[in-house]
Amino acid sequence: MKELKHLNKYFKKYWFKLFMGILITIIARVFSLVMPSYVSKSIQTAEDAFAKTISGTVAKELLLEYILIIIGAALLSALFTFLMRQTIINVSRYIEYDLKNEVFDHYQFLNLNFYKKNRIGDLMNRISEDVNQVRMYAGPAIMYGMNTLTMFVCIIPLMFIKAPTLAAYTLIPLPILSVLIYQISKIIHKRSTKVQEFLSTLSTFTQESFSGVAVIKAYGLEPKINDELNGLAIQGKNTSMDLAKVNAWFFPLMILLIGISNIFVIYIGGRQYINGEIASIGIIAEFILYVNMLTWPVAIVGWLTSIIQRAEASQKRINEFLKEQPTIKNEVKELTPIEGDITFKNVTFTYEDTNITALNNISFTIKAGETVAFLGKTGSGKSTILDLVARLYDVSSGTVLIDNVPIQQKNLNSLRSSIGAVPQDAFLFSDTIENNIRFGNENASLQEIKEIAKKAVVHENIEGFAKKYDTILGERGITLSGGQKQRVSIARALLKDPRIFLFDDCLSAVDTETEEEILTNLKQLSQNKTTLIVSHRVSSAKNADKIIVLENGSIIQEGTHEQLNNVDGYYKELYLSQLSEKE
Template sequence: MNSQSSPLRKLINHFNNKKGQIYTASTFSILNKIFDIAPPLLIGLAVDTVVKQEESFLAEMGISDKIHQIYILAILTFIIWALESLFEYLLKVWWRGLAQEVQHDLRMEAYDHLQNLHISFYQEQNSGNLTTVLNDDINQLERFLDIGANDIIQTLTTVVSIGAIFFYLSPQIALLSLTPVPFILWGSFYFQRKVQPRYQNVRSEAGLLASMLVNNIAGMMTIKSYVAQKFEYNRLEKQSNRYARANKEAIRVSSSFSPIIRMAVLCGFLFTLTIGASQVFDGSLEVGSYSVLIFLVQRLLWPLTRLGETFDLYQRSMASTSRVMDLLETEIKVIDGKEELESFDGEVSFENINFKYDEEDNTGLKDITLKIQAGQTVALVGPTGSGKSTMLKLLQRFYDPQSGHVNFDGRNLKELKQNSLRSHIGFVSQDTYLFHGTVLDNIIYGSNEATEVDAMKAAKLAEAHDFIELLPQGYQTIVGERGQKLSGGQRQRIAIARAILKDPKLFIFDEATSAIDNETEAAIQRSLKTITQGRTTVMVAHRLSTIIHADQICVLNEGRIEQRGTHEELIKQDGLYRALWNVQTGNV
């Protein structure tokens, strides 16, 4: 637990700026526990006053009148209970406030880091697991700071304070009564090593379960279409059982800790009960002191018996913290540039680009050199896997090439801030993503200062306005998660409107008309011809009829540009483009 690489140490170092709040909250916990321990001392004084009267401890302090002694005890009791209540209020406010701040800061920092991670990270992870890290794992830490941190501090305060009182009243009883404490502490570390990997397994299984639920809910239409409900039920049941078994195994080990503590503390209580009584009998211990010891050992018993629950909460939170820290320590592979792209004329160039997704990848891009003049429309065509979409990803700097570089107006993208360069790009993908919200929300997404009138203008250019007006609430219609209330063509037209509203210097269309019928496609082609005037446009298309008016068509094959030219030029050549054209037009 004290290792420099432990989750707790990482967490403390990570929130170094909150040490002042931690110290303040810890002080309130200590003071609350000190005043919580004080009442047994008052009981001892009360017993001493009643039994010894004029020879009591308070009488020796100069308060000889018995009733005055009782009044003094009553006043002290009121003050101590009031202070104990005050510090209990303060510790709860500070610890719970700290818990809320930490969980909020950690969640937002993790989410921000997540947004900056490489696209390949998302291809290797599953959304359910990431959701569990950002939500449930951080909530586990919040629960520990809410309750567990205070319990640990107060337990330590109890052991130290009661130990000091025991040694003052009877060193012999103290030695015997507190003997179990070192064994309890040793047992804590022993059980930590036993439980830690089990709770890490619990968090891992929880992530897999969440991922399965998220994916199944998103893919419910496919599940129903293939009548796979029973299959998915069985698959989910299997994973749920794995999660339950992992939890049971962790609980089995952690639950055995509390009974062991209880028996160890019982030994201390029996020592106090028997040896203390014998000392009272032989006159070496006052009755009042014996009462204090009996009551205090009970105060020691309950916090230590709860240590097992606190320990369980700690282990769960540390397993979760480890997962959050692993996410925060994930390397950001695409390092942001330092320069702003304040203006962009629209010239784009690929210079000697070589790129592959990993070392074993035999596909990718090879020796790509392409210059696109400002305002030109360039189409990328070719077989599936030839590298068309990869070029679009490099344009948006989702990846960096292994050699060569991509330029905007002659400036290397690596030197530019990513948000700055992407602010000049309007992107429409084949897999259109709409957010849960209204049609208007989705059109003005990324153009937050735009008005509904602006959105309508963009929708008209995208041939979307007419169908939007026919929706139940028009532009205020909720589209559903991922836009599932709309057809594929409707979703794509809204995405095109979103890109138009952004008013970029560079349009990127990745199969942007793939889900649109021929009539709508023709209308959109007319719109695109208008909106792309004076703007650079890069299009990927399988349907060659959509790009015949492009200024330049690049034909990719196995990661290389095999042909380039206009439609008229390429159709005359005996090459891949003419072969693709003949297949699509039926001239084979």
């Protein structure tokens, strides 16, 4: 159970509730123990009345008193059992809440390489299914475990006090049961791990299928996907059945062994009663009740073992991710101002997951308030420059300076809150258009959102929808066209009003007339703000203060539109090519 030690901090946090729950559990079980002894007394009273050792009136009075005591104890036991569930089970929900938040918060701190190496379905499964398995350990397992322990501690001594020989025979099956549980639990642990791993695979497959449903339909891949899902379903069935087959041994074995205990009680107890070794047949009835009261605690041992083994396997999977450390760390705790000067000094960057060198010893300087455009073929390193400015990655060698200070010496929150980024693949949330734009500034009014949407040339499109700004977007903004998604993302960045704008080919799905209008508005809004534009179009770059052309991670041209257009090279060829296409 070493992996489950991670939960100790939560048990300390809720120690008082747990303590009260355990105390209530003990009280509830003590009250439940009243019934067997008073059943024995009731039978003894009936025997005495039959033997004429007490009068019928006294016997009736005693029987009525015992019955009332049994009913009262049962009601009190039921009340405390209810309170037991209200305390311990509630604690398990609090721990589930805390653990999910811990995992999610940790996810947010991990760098992009982590998400490239791990599948979304696996991440989702660990924060949902795995945490749920751990919750079962933190609540039901503790509750039933304490219940079982209390019953053993109370009942077994009582049995030996009242009839030692009968108790010894009755309890013979329990050690056998313990050995069987130990052997079976080891198998359960291995098979539980396989089940959890399979659930991650299934979650990943379904998530990717739903996200890519447009491609699946376009290529007519439904039969192929169904066949793959059928294969996964068969694999899942077999994996779960392997676990179920082992779990299926628990209850039959326990019922068998408890049945053997009952046979011992009746046979050995009957012989002792006949031989006069026990005073009343009520003792036999009491022992039968004790054995049956032990049935569920003994049976629950197997279930508890299964829960703990599953929780151990799940917590191990959770801990694997919690042990992951982000490579991008906020080294400066106090907030640092951002003016917008950006300098790359001999920067080289290689992607860890692919080992591709995206940038190779590049250097340039951007002054605060300048607009700089980056052009080049696909894979030339343009988007990587924006990622390094936002410090989504750290350079392999060289230095990135912000305001003449190494970027690592800037507070990470200050840096990113000073950046308004529009990624190449515009991402929108399953929410209203209004809230998607407000993501840039949560305090913005609807009027401010509309004004900024006009600057992004998307206001008229939004007004054309039936619910206008209250239109709910599908997942990843599927409700909108590519150009509309890009313009909503631009509006979001403009609303943030940052010191630095990062536009990563965000006008690729927009026609040239709309592009020209957006760029004109952008020029007004980005005055005195550092703006980096990545594009494949000269039209997006020509009005920039500086244009940098990249090829294979190296700078091959640098200058203004006029300067670059007057020399032979990539930029002039691109300009003439796109100009002829436009004409």
